[in-house]
Amino acid sequence: MVARTANPFKPTAGRMPPLLIGRDGVVEDFEEGLDDGPGAPGRLMRVTGARGVGKTVILTEFGRIAKARKWEVVDETASDGLSQRLLDRLAPDGPTMSLSLKPSVSLAGLGGVSLGEASVSSRRMPLTLREAMGRRLDALERRKAGLLVTIDEAQAADRDDMVAIATAVQHLIREERNVAFVFAGLPTIASKWLNDEVLTFLRRAQAERLGDIPLDEVEDAFVDTFDGSGMSIGGEALRKAVEATQGYPFMIQLVGYHIWRIAYRRQRGSGTGGHMEVGDADADAGVANALDRLGDAVHGPELDGLSPIDKTYLLAMAQDDGPSSTSAVAERMGKDVAYANVYRTRLIDAQVIRDVGYGKVDFAIPYLRRYLREHAACIRMNAAR
Numbered sequence: 001m002v003a004r005t006a007n008p009f010k011p012t013a014g015r016m017p018p019l020l021i022g023r024d025g026v027v028e029d030f031e032e033g034l035d036d037g038p039g040a041p042g043r044l045m046r047v048t049g050a051r052g053v054g055k056t057v058i059l060t061e062f063g064r065i066a067k068a069r070k071w072e073v074v075d076e077t078a079s080d081g082l083s084q085r086l087l088d089r090l091a092p093d094g095p096t097m098s099l100s101l102k103p104s105v106s107l108a109g110l111g112g113v114s115l116g117e118a119s120v121s122s123r124r125m126p127l128t129l130r131e132a133m134g135r136r137l138d139a140l141e142r143r144k145a146g147l148l149v150t151i152d153e154a155q156a157a158d159r160d161d162m163v164a165i166a167t168a169v170q171h172l173i174r175e176e177r178n179v180a181f182v183f184a185g186l187p188t189i190a191s192k193w194l195n196d197e198v199l200t201f202l203r204r205a206q207a208e209r210l211g212d213i214p215l216d217e218v219e220d221a222f223v224d225t226f227d228g229s230g231m232s233i234g235g236e237a238l239r240k241a242v243e244a245t246q247g248y249p250f251m252i253q254l255v256g257y258h259i260w261r262i263a264y265r266r267q268r269g270s271g272t273g274g275h276m277e278v279g280d281a282d283a284d285a286g287v288a289n290a291l292d293r294l295g296d297a298v299h300g301p302e303l304d305g306l307s308p309i310d311k312t313y314l315l316a317m318a319q320d321d322g323p324s325s326t327s328a329v330a331e332r333m334g335k336d337v338a339y340a341n342v343y344r345t346r347l348i349d350a351q352v353i354r355d356v357g358y359g360k361v362d363f364a365i366p367y368l369r370r371y372l373r374e375h376a377a378c379i380r381m382n383a384a385r
């Protein structure tokens with residue numbers, strides 16, 4: 001039996017890709033922030049971008065960089081109880097008495113008050129969190145290390161949690177502590193948090209908008225990654241593979257994964273002397289599989305997060321083969337332009353579509369037009385419910 005080689009591509013949310021492509025700029029900004037010390041802009045950062053663009057991966061990379069500098073890394077994902085979880089990780093033995101003068105303690109067995117189980121009221125949380133981070137930093141700074149806190153999916157955070165964390169971080173930054181804070185989320189984070197009076201502090205965070213990756217970098221990465229697993233790709237197969245990704249990171253992994261898989265299955269144990277090559281037909285079949293998966297993984301969830309009228313707007317756009325005129329879209333919707341523009345603006349903010357000038361908009365998510373066309377009947381039916 002021939003030993004199996006593992007597929008090098010990682011088309012799974014949050015998984016580190018075989019090669020981190022096209023992110024040198026943002027990585028440099030972050031490293032510069034760590035090296036320049038307290039007060040450097042790169043120490044307070046917000047990373048935004050569409051689903052599948054690589055936000056979670058970049059947070060993981062930041063964590064790796066910080067750990068290599070002996071920093072402590074606390075990475076959390078926003079969901080209920082975020083600040084409490086953060087606190088539990090910063091002060092695993094529970095807050096000291098001075099920190100929790102009047103905690104709403106959930107008693108873990110009467111008599112034996114386990115402070116590790118203490119939950120802090122939201123009113124007290126900003127101060128408690130600040131003190132816990134401060135204490136952690138006391139220890140870290142003694143060995144010239146720092147603390148990196150990353151919050152993923154920040155658009156889904158509770159306002160109280162966001163206020164507590166922002167307040168704590170703001171004070172620590174003002175005190176010139178050795179801390180860095182990065183939050184990542186969908187582009188809607190801008191309208192959700194950055195307009196909030198209490199959270200103006202977050203607005204000053206250095207904005208890093210993750211976008212598509214230049215195709216020449218995708219090409220180099222494909223050649224290297226296939227090569228590294230004993231398979232060569234070139235010519236027409238490579239051209240098709242690269243083009244199909246449209247530079248969208250999740251699609252890069254999907255296309256790579258499915259092409260690799262098909263080419264591998266075709267040639268495994270077929271006496272090629274161990275050397276395999278991607279053929280044109282492998283590339284075509286791989287791209288087709290990748291597209292199917294992209295719909296389930298990206299387009300479906302993206303549309304689920306939109307309102308029925310948002311979807312009607314998108315369906316009206318999908319009738320065009322290229323950019324759509326906003327007045328034509330309004331007409332197809334049977335609405336006036338002012339009404340349609342409300343949805344246009346919402347969809348632009350969410351980076352589902354983009355303004356291409358001259359009164360036209362186009363899709364900002366790869367292959368969304370195709371998905372909408374294929375699923376139009378089903379989407380319309382659900383929207384009408």
Ligand SMILES: Nc1ncnc2c1ncn2[C@@H]1O[C@H](COP(=O)(O)OP(=O)(O)O)[C@@H](O)[C@H]1O
Nearest residue numbers: 012013014017021052053054055056057249250
């Ligand atoms: N810079 C990159 N180069 C290559 N692949 C990437 C890159 N960033 C992300 N990916 C891949 O894209 C997919 C989505 O990444 P993820 O970080 O989960 O996106 P997000 O958090 O923005 O939704 C994963 O399969 C990941 O391996």
Ligand SMILES: [Mg+2]
Nearest residue numbers: 013014055056
């Ligand atoms: Mg993510």
